[in-house]
Amino acid sequence: MSAFITFEGPEGSGKTTVIQQVAKKLEEQFNIVLTREPGGVKTGEQIREVLLEGDNMDDRTEALLFAASRREHLVGKVIPSLKQDKVVLCDRYIDSSLAYQGYARGIGIEEVKSINAFAINGLYPDITIYLDVSVSVGRERILKNKRDQNRLDQEDIAFHEKVVEGYKKIIHNEPERFIVIDANRSVDEVVNTTYESISKYLEKL
Numbered sequence: 001m002s003a004f005i006t007f008e009g010p011e012g013s014g015k016t017t018v019i020q021q022v023a024k025k026l027e028e029q030f031n032i033v034l035t036r037e038p039g040g041v042k043t044g045e046q047i048r049e050v051l052l053e054g055d056n057m058d059d060r061t062e063a064l065l066f067a068a069s070r071r072e073h074l075v076g077k078v079i080p081s082l083k084q085d086k087v088v089l090c091d092r093y094i095d096s097s098l099a100y101q102g103y104a105r106g107i108g109i110e111e112v113k114s115i116n117a118f119a120i121n122g123l124y125p126d127i128t129i130y131l132d133v134s135v136s137v138g139r140e141r142i143l144k145n146k147r148d149q150n151r152l153d154q155e156d157i158a159f160h161e162k163v164v165e166g167y168k169k170i171i172h173n174e175p176e177r178f179i180v181i182d183a184n185r186s187v188d189e190v191v192n193t194t195y196e197s198i199s200k201y202l203e204k205l
Helices: 015-026 044-051 059-083 093-106 109-120 135-145 155-172 188-204
Strands: 003-008 032-036 086-089 127-132 178-182
Touching: 003 015, 003 093, 003 188, 015 032, 015 086, 015 188, 032 059, 044 059, 059 086, 059 093, 059 109, 093 109, 093 155, 109 155, 127 188, 135 155, 178 188
Parallel strands: 003 086, 003 127, 032 086, 127 178
Antiparallel strands: none
C-alpha cells in the first residue's frame, strides 16, 4: 500500500514538529518515508539554500526554482518510495507554491499551477493536512521559539495574511483533498488529531 500525504500551513503552524511526531506514531503500523520541500534530495537541498537563505529575487524566478526543486524531489525520492509501497509524508508541496508565490506574491494561482503542472506531471497528493493557525499566533510562536528565520519568515504581516487567504481559496476549490486541523491548540492535541485522521484514511485503503 502506498500513499502520498502532504502537510501545509502558514509560518508558525507547527507543521515541521507535527509531521515528525506523527511520522513516529505511524511507523509502528506503516512503512513511512518522511521528507520535505524544498529539499529532500541533494539538488533540491541546494536549491532550498538559494531560495531560503539567499538575497531577494524576482518573484517568478522564485516560483520557477520551487518548481525545479519539486521535480528533482519527486524523481529522486517521492516516486521511487511510492513504487515501493511506502507512505510518503511530505512537509510542504505544490499548495505552498500556490499560496505563497501564486497568491501572496500576486503572480496568480493559476499561473503558478501551470508551472507546477509541468513539474509534477499529474502527481497530486492523496490527502493534504492543513494546519490552520492565525497569523498572530504563528508569528508569536516563531518569536518565542527564537528559531532561525528564513527569507520568507521575514516578510511582513500583510504578506503572511495573504498566504493564509491563498490557502483558504485553494481549500475551498478542492475540499475533498484537504483535512483541516485547528493548529491554534497545543502540540500534543494537534499531533493526536492529525495522527487519528491519517490513520483512518490509511486503514480505508
